[in-house]
Amino acid sequence: MLLVAWIVAAWFANNDTVPPPWVVATAAIEEMRSGMLPHHLGVTLARVAAAFTIAMLLGTAIGIALGRSKLTDRLFNTWLVLALNMPALVTIILCYVWFGLNETAAVLAVAINKLPSVAVTLREGARALDPQLDEVATVYRWGWLTRLRHVVLPQLAPYLWGAVRSGLALTWKIVLVVELIGRSNGVGFRMNLFFQQWDIARVLVYALAFIAVVQIIEWAVIAPLQLRSERWRRTA
Amino acid sequence: MKLHIRTKTFGDKPVLGEIAFEIDDGEFVALVGNSGVGKTTLLRIVAGLDRDFVGSRVAPQRIGVVFQEPRLLPWHTVAENVLLATDLADGHERATQSLAEVGLAGLADAYPRTLSLGQSRRASLARALASGAELLLLDEPFVSLDESAAEDLRSLLDHMWRKQHLRILLITHDIEEASRLAQRVLVVAGSPARLVADLATGRSGSFGEAKPAVVEQIRNALR
Numbered sequence: 071m072l073l074v075a076w077i078v079a080a081w082f083a084n085n086d087t088v089p090p091p092w093v094v095a096t097a098a099i100e101e102m103r104s105g106m107l108p109h110h111l112g113v114t115l116a117r118v119a120a121a122f123t124i125a126m127l128l129g130t131a132i133g134i135a136l137g138r139s140k141l142t143d144r145l146f147n148t149w150l151v152l153a154l155n156m157p158a159l160v161t162i163i164l165c166y167v168w169f170g171l172n173e174t175a176a177v178l179a180v181a182i183n184k185l186p187s188v189a190v191t192l193r194e195g196a197r198a199l200d201p202q203l204d205e206v207a208t209v210y211r212w213g214w215l216t217r218l219r220h221v222v223l224p225q226l227a228p229y230l231w232g233a234v235r236s237g238l239a240l241t242w243k244i245v246l247v248v249e250l251i252g253r254s255n256g257v258g259f260r261m262n263l264f265f266q267q268w269d270i271a272r273v274l275v276y277a278l279a280f281i282a283v284v285q286i287i288e289w290a291v292i293a294p295l296q297l298r299s300e301r302w303r304r305t306a
Numbered sequence: 307m308k309l310h311i312r313t314k315t316f317g318d319k320p321v322l323g324e325i326a327f328e329i330d331d332g333e334f335v336a337l338v339g340n341s342g343v344g345k346t347t348l349l350r351i352v353a354g355l356d357r358d359f360v361g362s363r364v365a366p367q368r369i370g371v372v373f374q375e376p377r378l379l380p381w382h383t384v385a386e387n388v389l390l391a392t393d394l395a396d397g398h399e400r401a402t403q404s405l406a407e408v409g410l411a412g413l414a415d416a417y418p419r420t421l422s423l424g425q426s427r428r429a430s431l432a433r434a435l436a437s438g439a440e441l442l443l444l445d446e447p448f449v450s451l452d453e454s455a456a457e458d459l460r461s462l463l464d465h466m467w468r469k470q471h472l473r474i475l476l477i478t479h480d481i482e483e484a485s486r487l488a489q490r491v492l493v494v495a496g497s498p499a500r501l502v503a504d505l506a507t508g509r510s511g512s513f514g515e516a517k518p519a520v521v522e523q524i525r526n527a528l529r
Binding site: 202203205206208209210211212216220221224227302303305 | 350353354355367368369370371373375377379380381382390391393417419420433437
């Protein structure tokens with residue numbers, strides 16, 4: 071269906087703005103052969119992975135802290151709302167200005183964009199933690215690591231998966247912008263380059279390749295992991 | 307185990323008054339009181355879960371609690387739940403042994419969701435036993451069970467007590483049950499609740515019928 075619509079659109083429109091599928095496929099093969107596509111995809115994925123990991127870890131920690139203590143929640147709630155409403159572009163530009171046009175700034179900018187929404191989601195989860203299970207942990211004198219692993223995180227699992235799902239999508243969108251503004255490699259950089267050369271076929275190659283990769287990660291990694299963590303709900 | 311509560315308040319409201327008792331090693335004590343008198347509050351104090359009271363508490367480090375709701379971790383199997391409670395070197399053997407003793411060896415790999423209430427309470431008991439508890443606290447462990455399941459669990463508890471010389475505090479509203487199982491019955495009543503009686507039941511050997519005289523004594527103390 072999509073393919074037919076594409077061919078029809080290409081037929082009517084200018085070949086430059088909507089290149090037909092075979093032109094895009096040829097461009098894709100060329101980009102693969104030259105090694106450019108895998109290279110830039112890899113660079114972008116590495117940034118997504120780094121930013122995503124930082125945002126999830128810090129966001130979860132902050133969310134739990136806010137959800138479990140009314141005092142910290144009151145102290146930091148305003149900051150959190152501010153951070154949530156901060157336009158992505160502002161953090162990106164400020165990070166580049168303050169930390170320089172480097173990898174740290176790029177990854178940090180993305181992580182900072184994602185972090186507040188993780189924290190807010192996990193705060194809700196931490197508020198819903200069952201105090202009865204907490205008492206079991208106290209009675210059997212479990213250390214904080216055991217508590218975290220066996221009592222807290224399993225209860226937060228639905229919230230964590232929600233954050234992972236929305237997080238991955240948000241992270242890679244912002245990574246492209248970050249690359250477009252201040253990096254000389256990655257999918258975002260390439261797309262901008264071809265956009266300036268009005269090589270729409272290659273813009274589409276990078277866009278589609280990245281969408282495909284994100285879909286594969288979702289199907290091959292995230293969905294099976296989530297299924298495994300929720301096994302106990304289904305087994306009879 | 308030695309507890310002396312002078313007062314315990316929730317906000318401005320006093321809920322517990324003068325309550326003092328000791329439980330010796332190997333002793334089976336029941337605590338009886340009407341619903342709403344503050345028995346669970348008392349259990350939480352004994353368990354060390356609530357330290358906000360005026361008085362003193364000396365208790366062993368290792369305490370096992372069978373809560374009224376079994377409170378198993380739903381994402382872990384029965385065996386994993388039991389194993390988690392013990393940090394002892396022989397944890398695995400202890401867990402397997404306790405599960406066998408409460409008759410759940412066949413359900414070791416089941417998830418708590420799939421158990422009946424009676425089975426969940428047994429799992430909760432196995433967890434307390436595996437922890438190497440020097441004091442076992444049970445909060446209404448027989449409530450909401452059908453009579454045969456309740457009786458099975460009572461005789462299991464009795465058996466475990468005699469075999470392992472456990473120190474047990476059983477909290478219940480059931481006078482007969484208390485006088486059948488325990489050697490001593492503590493009665494709390496009033497508002498704020500105070501300890502109004504500390505009676506020996508004269509129980510020896512395996513548990514059988516309740517002695518009418520003891521039941522009558524407890525009933526009078528509750529009035």
